[in-house]
Amino acid sequence: MRLHITLADDLVAQVDRRVGPRRRSAFIARTVEQALDDARRWDEIVASLGALSDGHDWDGDSGEWVREQRRHDPRRTG
Numbered sequence: 001m002r003l004h005i006t007l008a009d010d011l012v013a014q015v016d017r018r019v020g021p022r023r024r025s026a027f028i029a030r031t032v033e034q035a036l037d038d039a040r041r042w043d044e045i046v047a048s049l050g051a052l053s054d055g056h057d058w059d060g061d062s063g064e065w066v067r068e069q070r071r072h073d074p075r076r077t078g
Contacts, residue, residue, distance in 0.1 A: 019027040058065035070076055
């Protein structure tokens with residue numbers, strides 16, 4: 001689809017220096033896709049806030065928690 005957008009001259013110059021005037025559309029399309037993907041992922045992060053319960057077994061002394069996990073691992077031989 002064709003679309004008419006307005007960009008500042010210095011922004012167009014930067015795009016041209018980076019990709020050349022014949023690759024503007026592809027560069028802009030790729031950049032918009034990346035921005036939309038970033039926004040979607042950020043929305044998912046925000047939506048998941050609070051999904052994990054507060055408090056974990058390892059919060060007090062994480063080193064002791066790891067040692068305890070290792071002691072009860074049946075694959076451990078030593």
